[in-house]
Amino acid sequence: MCLIVNILVVTAMFPPIRTGTSFYSKNLADALSIRNHNVAVVTLRNEESNSDSQNIPVHRLPAIHFPVKNYFKHLRISSIYPHNYFTICQIARNLKTDVILLVNHYLDVAFPAIVAAKTAGIPLICSVGTQLQSSNPRRDKILNIVDRLICGHLIFPSCQRIIAWDTQILQYLEDVHGKKITEKTDIINYGVNGDIDVFMKHQHDYELCNQILGVGAVIEQRSFVPLIKAFSLVAEQFPKVSLKIVGHVYHDEAVKLCHHLKLSHRVTFTGELPHNTVMKEFEKSDIYYVSLTGKYVGLGTATIESMLMGIPAVANVPADLLGKAILRDGEDIMLADGNSPETIAEKIRLLLRNKTLREKIGQNGRHFIHGNLNWSIVARDMENVFNSVIEEHRNGRA
Numbered sequence: 333m334c335l336i337v338n339i340l341v342v343t344a345m346f347p348p349i350r351t352g353t354s355f356y357s358k359n360l361a362d363a364l365s366i367r368n369h370n371v372a373v374v375t376l377r378n379e380e381s382n383s384d385s386q387n388i389p390v391h392r393l394p395a396i397h398f399p400v401k402n403y404f405k406h407l408r409i410s411s412i413y414p415h416n417y418f419t420i421c422q423i424a425r426n427l428k429t430d431v432i433l434l435v436n437h438y439l440d441v442a443f444p445a446i447v448a449a450k451t452a453g454i455p456l457i458c459s460v461g462t463q464l465q466s467s468n469p470r471r472d473k474i475l476n477i478v479d480r481l482i483c484g485h486l487i488f489p490s491c492q493r494i495i496a497w498d499t500q501i502l503q504y505l506e507d508v509h510g511k512k513i514t515e516k517t518d519i520i521n522y523g524v525n526g527d528i529d530v531f532m533k534h535q536h537d538y539e540l541c542n543q544i545l546g547v548g549a550v551i552e553q554r555s556f557v558p559l560i561k562a563f564s565l566v567a568e569q570f571p572k573v574s575l576k577i578v579g580h581v582y583h584d585e586a587v588k589l590c591h592h593l594k595l596s597h598r599v600t601f602t603g604e605l606p607h608n609t610v611m612k613e614f615e616k617s618d619i620y621y622v623s624l625t626g627k628y629v630g631l632g633t634a635t636i637e638s639m640l641m642g643i644p645a646v647a648n649v650p651a652d653l654l655g656k657a658i659l660r661d662g663e664d665i666m667l668a669d670g671n672s673p674e675t676i677a678e679k680i681r682l683l684l685r686n687k688t689l690r691e692k693i694g695q696n697g698r699h700f701i702h703g704n705l706n707w708s709i710v711a712r713d714m715e716n717v718f719n720s721v722i723e724e725h726r727n728g729r730a
Contacts, residue, residue, distance in 0.1 A: 337718050338370045338427050342445040343435035346375035349406050352633040357435045363711035372427050376408045411440040420448045431718050434458045437483050446490045455725040459495040463504040463628045467552045476508050484509050492721050495520050498653050500628040519655045523707035524636050531640040538691040542572045545617040547634035549579045553626035556586040561673035564593050566680050580604045614638050619683050622647035625670045640701045644693035646679045657704040664700045
């Protein structure tokens with residue numbers, strides 16, 4: 333039987349910020365509210381948002397915005413404000429909070445959340461959807477050390493349970509923090525951004541639109557360089573096909589490579605676009621490419637949106653990325669080594685040449701996402717974890 337739970341979601345990123353973490357936080361909060369739980373959100377102030385027209389209460393704490401050029405334009409520091417600790421404790425008390433859910437572990441809003449949990453005796457759960465990694469070995473080692481020192485010693489020990497979004501997150505947690513952390517970790521996937529019926533309404537005709545699409549901030553681990561190289565191998569055979577990359581450019585190696593390969597007239601870097609505009613780009617694309625190339629990879633929000641619209645995807649992910657739900661190569665998705673332009677190019681060629689294959693993978697991918705990655709399923713699974721943790725916490729105090 334479902335127990336009504338008072339849930340406080342704490343997240344550094346929330347709309348209008350357009351990131352996977354931001355969408356995850358909002359959609360999960362809404363999905364839990366739909367299941368009749370009492371949900372409130374604590375996030376950080378944003379100069380783009382003076383008010384929140386949300387279905388749930390959203391409380392914004394003051395923070396200093398420190399955009400890090402070429403890395404992270406949404407960095408905001410909140411823990412230096414003593415009043416933030418008092419505010420979040422008061423919000424937790426007023427909500428009669430049963431559980432605090434911290435979304436992602438590496439930003440400093442975690443510290444006010446920990447203080448509120450400890451002060452009020454509320455169990456804390458951390459949902460982890462981001463790995464701290466770099467393609468530069470030295471920088472990657474430093475990130476791992478910092479992660480162990482701060483998150484391993486200050487944040488994860490305060491969490492009664494940890495949620496990993498997929499098997500790659502779980503592997504990352506084990507590699508960096510060890511089995512002691514993964515023993516209290518559950519895998520619960522994520523869902524599509526927005527109303528699932530909006531995506532399902534689109535009926536792709538699979539006639540060749542001559543556009544390959546990639547979406548996501550252009551960073552070291554999503555550099556799009558292998559895709560640019562693959563496109564250079566495909567371009568001569570398909571002279572009408574263009575490549576469009578949507579996302580803020582932090583790392584410009586791909587842009588420079590386009591100039592070097594004389595592909596700038598066929599490759600467009602649009603920068604960050606509104607979500608409705610991105611959906612329009614899905615509609616006029618033949619292929620969506622998933623471009624993460626770090627040690628740990630994933631699908632990302634835009635990928636599952638494109639697949640739900642029936643767009644065939646080429647991805648550098650393991651078949652068991654989502655745990656029990658196994659992706660079938662050549663059926664639900666086209667799997668390719670993200671560091672091999674030749675392999676990527678061959679998968680793209682197969683799709684561009686064959687309308688029947690585009691339709692098969694597009695429709696199978698749509699059914700896969702609809703059946704496995706939607707917020708009603710995610711909220712149900714999270715609800716089970718919440719009830720379990722609350723019960724353990726109450727028994728522990730008894």
